[in-house]
Amino acid sequence: MDLAKNPVFHERSKHIDTRYHFIRECIAKKEVELKHVKTMDQVADIFTKPLKFDSFEKLRFMLGVRKVQV
Template sequence: MAELKCGEDMKIELRVDNKSSINLAKNPVSHGRSKHIETKFHFLRDQVGKKKVELIHCKTEIQIADTMTKPLKGNRFEKMRTMLGVIRV
């Protein structure tokens, strides 16, 4: 974060459209049922616990990252493209 000149005490907001993922990251009691989850998710849980990352629920309809990670139908892609500020020339 220092390289990005954001300051190390800044909390990062991560917008997630899956409530179960948010609950799993915030609730360490469910560890017994989540041992199969990869190391990166345990790292995320640790960062949430240290209050360096804040998970915020975001409705799937406004999850702009989907344009970069999922195949979308034409009308949905165009709506998301507009939300990103990308226009057809």
């Protein structure tokens, strides 16, 4: 994402396919806004990582998923 925010040429960026420059264009057009999200608040982690139960419950709550009351 740093490359998307900073259009300055970087040695490592020369091999990036042009389709990845799309996000840079969206940022320049103000169609997309990048925001920093703390590690503990990365909601997608619930789908991609094994989590401790406390973290799982917090992220589940952030997604709006509730326990079914029987």
